[in-house]
Amino acid sequence: MFKKKNELPPWPKPPTNDQMLEDITSAPPDDPVFSEFSSQKKNSSDKSNVDITYDLVRKFLNASKKLEKSLTSLQEQNDLLQVNDTELRKMADDIRQRAEDALK
Template sequence: MNIGSKNKKRVVLPSRPDPPTVDQILEDINRAAPNDPVFSILEQTGHDSSRSSDSDVDLKFQQCRQYLDLNERLQESRSRLLRQREELRAAGEQLDRDVAKVKGQPL
């Protein structure tokens, strides 16, 4: 039995930070300059050199931009649909009140 190991204090490591949110990632990508090193990473990692790495980087950049544009459109559509759902809910409630009023009136 190793008595020395029982006397050692455990080092408490700090907790890991929370991963970035999608909004934080998108903000970071939107702020990146076109000459940001992240767009040239394929060149540095020895990506298939038989193809033009500039065109690969451009292709990846365009795909990222398309994704961001699509994501923005989806967010706008989501907001619009939420607003329309609320309008429909309010119209349904008003319709229910009107129907109840009509049913309560004598003929």
């Protein structure tokens, strides 16, 4: 009735800062990731490069904070799921044992 599932492999390690910078610098200019930023640059011709860069960095930092919050939330949810999985397995074993005892 209940099959024991294989354990999932561990999550891959997140990329290092150097790896992320290498990805950013090697990305083509028409990469979809940068399309929003390039359209903002075109729309803000009256801004200086410093202002544009500051806005981009600010948006990047805000996105980074959101990702960190999401990661924390996902880790908490994963922990809760693991606890619930353990409890369900114990309950299933208990029910299985009771059914075996009742059939004896």
